[in-house]
Amino acid sequence: MTVSTQRHGAALLWIFIASGFAGLIYQSIWTQYLGLFLGHSAYAQSLVLLLFMGGMAMGAWFVSRRSDRMQRPLLWYAVIELVIGVLGLTFNQLYGASTSFAYDVLFPGAGSQASVGAIRWAISVLLVLPQCILLGATFPLMSAGFLRLRPDSDGKVIAGLYFTNSIGAAAGALAATYLLLPRVGLPGTIFTAGLLNVLVAMAVYPLSKKEATVATAPSAPTDASGVAPSLILVAAAVTGLTSFVYEITWVRMLSLALGTTVHAFELMLAAFIAGIAFGGLWLARNADRIRSPLKMVGWVQVWMGVAALGSMFVYANAFEWVGWLMRVLTRSSEGYSLYNVSSGIISLLVMFPAAFFAGMTLPLLTIILLRSGAGERAIGRVYAANTLGAILGVLLAVHVLLPVVGLKSALWIAAAGDLLLGIVLLRRAARNGTASQPAIAAAVTAFALVASMALVQFNPLMLASSVYRTGNTSLHDDTNMLFYRDGKTASVAVYATGNDKTGKTLSISTNGKVDAGLTASLAEAPRADESTMVLAAALPLALKDKVDQVGVIGFGSGLTTHTLLGSKRVGQVDTIDIEPMMVEGARLFGERVERAYKDPRSHLLFDDAKSYFSSARKKYDVIISEPSNPWMGGTATLFSTEFYNFIPRHLKDDGLLVQWLQLYEINPTLVSSVLTAMLPEFNDVQAYMANQGDLIIVASPKGKVPPLKDLFSRDPQLRAEVTRVGFGSLRDLHDAYVLDRQGLAAFASMFPTQANSDYYPVLQLNAPMSRFKNDSVMELSHVLKAPWPLSSSMSDVPRRALESPLPATRRELANDRKFHAARELREALVTGNPVRGEFASRDDAMMLEALRGLAQTCKLDEAPAQSAEIILSLAIETVPFMDASANEDMWVKPAWLGDCKPSHPLVVDALALLAATSIDDHLGAIEAGDRLLSGPDAEFILGNGNASYYVWGAMQFAAYRLHDPQLSHTLDAKFGNKIAPEVSGQIPIRLVRSLASGERSLPAEQAPVAGGR
Structure with a gap:
């Protein structure tokens, strides 16, 4: 072999690494694209695997029939790489145009859900299959061209190419998710892969001129085994089948331990491909020394089956490893990086x-x-048979093995197939004098199959533990697992915790993540999840008199649908979920959700929401979007610009979107990415807090969101549901109101970021880290607790009156405790009784006693700084949480002053500010605040955190209520630089100042993607 040949061979190996790198970028990004269209990442993963393997089988088979007659296979390889590259460069535009045509033209005219499904899958196949066929031709063409350069080293050539292509593929899977997607989005990533293919074609073309101009004739047999080619092709198909059953099963298994995030999936894929690559590398170094490849492949099949069974034992410990990681790693960006590295090692x-x-x-x-x-x-024929087997493996795993026999048995059956194939191949090789080896293999097979089935148990309490969130490797021993099934898209569990004394809670989880938890009995106090699900249904029914058609995205426990059907004003509820096992499992919630199953107005549908709405040929009064958490694979697309652009087309002119958004395991910037996506698509938006961790957004695309009305009296069943979770009256619903459209825009502008988009998946890529760090968005709860009535001013609802009863069952809203505490403090100050201390803090009680003592001894003027500090601090806890009449004898005409009339300007101005803010005298608040911040005692006010916080915020709030942005700017120019950063940086201050000044424009939206929806 010449030095020139060596150099050309080395160049081809590097080129094939780049080709594999691009190929797995395609697989990864096609999964993302088709997930948008098919509605779930699991379906997309399965379809892309099928098309990838099926297309490659077709391409390889085509080449196998013509390879011997090809004069220059490397030239053909370069041409095919060039065509693949051009298709990659234009894929985004083709996808956008074809899916837009489907949503706008094909789906509305389809006539049935079956037709819609057929169209959806057909378009997906047409988008991806041509490139897959071309990709399938690359390996046999490269192999043929390389063999003509090095005809004396067939083993090294085939195994070496297999290694280089596979190791490039493993790198491509990681690069797509960790490097390219965050920076250039889906369009840029697939464009990069296309460009890489073009460069590969350009690099191969000069080398193709060096290859032989005639095909290499079939060589004389060098192996005396005399094995029938049909047996080899069957073996290739079987090993392809079992390998992909392994992959599908392992991915589902590891998702339960590592989480169903895009990062976890790509790490698993890379781990699988890396194993394949290094198997090829070992063979490349040893292939030419193997005397009997048939015997070798027989033993390889046996050891592959044994290793697959052994993976069960390893996996059984994975939950312990992940639990340990969750306990020892710091919840930080660095900790998440280490978690990902560790997840890769576990994979x-x-x-x-x-x-x-x-x-x-x-x-x-x-x-x-x-x-x-x-x-x-032979190269193309074996490759084609292997990939056809892989197709059968994917279909068998997704549609038969996982739903019917579950994870463990699916893996066991595939391993048994490999073990039996190994015995068959060894028996065939035994004709040449190795008769004892099949018997040894049979003994190994029997032992491995029996041991794995007997010794390994996949405990549902472990599988449903959500260890990747909690660090707990199993649910509590007293947990009663009522339902556990491996569906086509997820593993669903329903279990009961607690007992008759403490109250039983029923929970339903998807891949370990609890999606809903309810008390088993209505006699028990409601769980936090219940307020979210009930409020999502109750809000639109409090806004609209009649609701003929309701669409619900995501079944969960079924409580939202059940609550909706508690109203006679609802005509029909279409609940769409993509996983049938979710609906099947939720039946165990029994009477808590029975209307969802038994009411004739309830229609349960299994489909992708966008596809269903496109084909339904009707418009809805209300669409409620209540999917799972956005860090879970595929869910983030229900919080994207494209989704919010799509939904208004399927609402009536006065229709409403009700959107759930989590505030736990997420950060403010990611919430801002959702708001930045949503707000431009809707004319009016209002936000409510169901509890401190869940936000409910109501949006109208064309008109205004109607005012809340007390409509529950007509629906006793509905009233019972909402009263139980603390929203039984109109006043209770008003308490949950947090921000209007302007307020949400101001919040988004405080955390500027790119809008979450299907094509630029900010949420999908960043939410997993936020979940790991256990972030939370407390800023909106801070708005409810703000010392100026921000929320009530936006809804034009009077502050809660003293005579208005507070709900006894609700303790979830941030302002609930504030309402109670304000009443306690007022009662104590006005009546002279001690503070009860049930809700008011000890510090507030001590301040109140000190203020009363200063007033009773007429010493307010003797300690003006102390008096002003106490007055302004107590104002923070009282003024916004009572109406003007309740504030009358506390701050407007303070009864507690008695005959004492303070005269010190600091005390007088502090009381004047409180009197003005209590009765919404905004000009009076500006004047009193100005005197406090510019008077002789300004240094004290500016240097005191509580005092400057209240005064500066009250002035900006007054400017906001006066609709005078210029006044806000004037105040900012006069006092802004004097306010301490730790005061001006607090969320309520930033928000009220943004509202007052008009500086609440949303961040620049992402430039539209060519062809994208």
Whole structure:
């Protein structure tokens, strides 16, 4: 072999690494694109695998029939890489145009859900299959061209190419998610892959001129095994089938331990491919020394089956490892990076051994045919048979094994297939004098199958533990697992915790993540989740007199649908969920959700929401979007610009979107990315807090969101549901109101970020880290607790009156405790009784006693700084949480002063400010605040945190209520630089100043993607 040939061979290996790198970028990004169209990442993963493997089988088979007659296979390889590249460069535009045509034209005219499904899958196939066929042609063409350069090293060539292509693929899977997607989005990532293919074509073309101009004739047989080619092709198909059953099963298994995030999936994929790559590498270094490839491949199949069964034992410990990681890693960005590295290592421990042997099977089977004299066409034939088996493996795993027999049995059955295939191949090789080896393999097989089935248990309490969130490796031992099924898209569990004394809670989880928790009995106090699900249904029914058609996205426990059907004013409820097992499992909630199943107005549908709405040929009065958490794979698309652009087309002119958004395990910037996506698409938006961790947004695309009305009296069943969670009256609903459209825009502008988009998935990429860090968005709760009545001023609702009863069952809203505490403090100050201390803090009680003592001894003027500080501090806890009449004898005409009339300007101005803010005298508040901040005691006010916080915020709030942005700017110019940063940086101050000044424009929206929706 010449030095020139060596150089050309090395160049081709590097080029094939780049080709594999681009190929797995395609697989990863196609999964993202088709997930948008098919509605769930699990369906997209399965379809892309099918098309990827099926297309490659077709391409390889086509080449196998013509390879011997090709004069220059490397030239053809370059041409195909160029075509793949051009298709990659234009994929985003093709996707946008075809899916837009489907949503706007094909789906509305389809006539049935079956037709819509057929159209959806057909378009997905047409978008991806052509490139997959071309990709399938690349390996046999490259192999044929390389073999003509090095015809004396068939084993090294085939295994070496298999290694280089696979290791490039593993790198591509990681680069797509961790490097490219965050920076250039889906369009830029797939454009990069296309550009890389073009560069590969340009690099191969000069090398193709060096290849032989005639095909290499089939060589004389060099292996005396005399094995039938049909057996080798069957073996290739079987090993392809089992390998992909392993992959599908391992991904689902590891998702339960590591989480169903985009990062976790790509790490698993990379681990699987890395195992295959290094199996090919080992073979490349040893292939030419193997005397009997048939015996070798027989043992490889046996050890692959044993390794797959062994992965069960490793996996059983994965929950302990993840639990340990969650306990020891700091919840930070660095900690998340370490978690991802550790997740990759765990994935390798589970997948690598079996994948390593899988990486040897295809090259070995190809070598057997090459040495039997089959010629170059053997490469394509084996490759095609292997990929056809892979297609069957994906279909069998997704549609039969996982739903019918579950994770453990699916893996066991696939391993049994590999073990039996190994015995068959060894028996065939035994004709040449190795008769004892099949018996040894049979003994190993029997032991491995029996041991794995007997010794490994996949405890549902472990699988449903959500260890990747909580660090707990199992649910409590007293948990009663009522339902556990592996569906096509997720593993669903329903279980009961607690007992008759403490109260039982029923929970339903998806891949370990609890999606809903309810008390088993209505006699028990409601759980936090219940207020979210009930309020999502109750709000639109308090806004609209009649609701003929309601669409609900996401079934969850079924409580939202059940609550809606408690109203006679509802005509029909269409509840759409993509996973049938979710609906099946939720039946165990029994009477708590029975209307969702038994009421004739309830229609339960299993489909992608966007596809269903496009084909439904009707418009809705209300659409409620209540999916799972946005860090879970595929869910973030229900919080995107494209989704919010799509929904208004399926609402009536006065229709409403009700959107749930979590405020736990997420940060303010990610919430801002959702608001930045939503607000431009809706004319009016209002936000409510169901509890401190859940936001309910009501949006109208064309008109105004109607005012809340007390409509529950007509619907006793509905009233019972909402009263139980603390929203039984109109006043209770008003308490949950937090911000209007302007307020939400101001909040978004405080945390500027790119809008979450299907094509630029800010939420999908960043929410997993936020979940790991256990972030939370407390800023909106701070708005409810703000010392100026921000929320009530936006809804034009009077502040809560003293005679208005507070709900006894609700303790979830941030302002609930404030209402109670304000009443306690007022009662104590006005009546002279001690503070009860049930809700008011000890510090507030002590301040109140001190203020009363100063008033009773007429010493307010003797300690003006202390008096003003106490007055302004107590104002923070009282003024916004009572109406003007309640504030009358506390701050407007303070009864507690008695005959004492303070005269010190600091005390007088502090009381004047409180009197003005209590009765919404905004000009009076500006004047009193100005005197406090510019008078002789200004230094004290500015240097006191509570005092400056209240005074500065009250002035900006007054400017906001006067609708005078210029006044806000004037105040800012006069006092802004004097306010301490720790005061001006507080969320309520920033928000009220943004509202007052008009500086609440949303961040610049992402430039539209060519062809995108």
